[in-house]
Amino acid sequence: MNEDTHSKLMAIKQSFRLFMDGTTSRSMAQKGLGYKINWGVPFHELRKMAMPYAPNYDLAIELWKENIRECKIMATLIMPAERMSIELIDVWTDQPIQQELAEMLAFNLLQHVNFAPTLAYQWMASNRPDRQICAYQLLARLFMKGCEPNDRGLDEYLDQVSIALQHENLGVRHAANVSLQKLAMLNEGYEQRVNELLDGLQTP
Structure with missing residues (x-):
């Protein structure tokens, strides 16, 4: 230093x-x-x-x-977002981080990096709650910016988020729900897919 x-x-x-x-x-x-x-x-x-x-x-x-x-x-x-790399973010999150920090990381920094979608989809499938929280908060920010998933990405997201909504960790469930709300706001087609998913989860 x-x-x-x-x-x-x-x-x-x-x-x-x-x-x-x-x-x-x-x-x-x-x-x-x-x-x-x-x-x-x-x-x-x-x-x-x-x-x-x-x-x-x-x-x-x-x-x-x-x-x-x-x-x-x-x-x-x-x-600076342009100097943040996937390798560095892996180092920063080598050990689990607090929920607050996972949210801050997504909001303050990761939504601005050029590999944000790739990281979000990678961490969405992680077995670590902190990375899942970060992923769904990151996706929420991307959806708010108008970023739309392709068909394959949408199917993968809906599969993962349906599991996350039933996660034992409250932070994961909250972040997943926030991302779903933001996706539904993109257009009526996404809103319909979200409603179908939620209806399916409520069906015994």
Whole structure:
């Protein structure tokens, strides 16, 4: 790490103390959002704090290495999307990540990378809940942008999402449902396919 990146990292970590929210931090801990350090800084504050540093590849790399909630979220905000690779995202998610972070990763960064559809379909079939959550949140963002799946992709998506809607993990079920809602909003044809799927799941 060069001196400039190190000084910026130290400044960012010190600034979290100014926004420390013990109540929020304890609430997150009780919900299982377990980081080594969690300052409870609201996302809108983190977004403002990240603006002067973005984009910054080297700083994002160092921030992600920290087992601190705020550092990891800021990494997703300042990483330049054009420099994010499939190999790097595999490194970043080598170990399971928190649900909040999986959602932030999709919303802040992965929806902007050129391999977003490929990654979403790959992770949709993962046996890891965090990657499934990220995949469905990512698909929701892509559908909102008007990205339509081809016929084969649609069939694969509907097969996987029907399983995800019955997943034991609430976060997976929620993300899958959000993606379905966004797909249905694309046009009446998709809405009909979504309704057929939901009706089928409700049939005993």
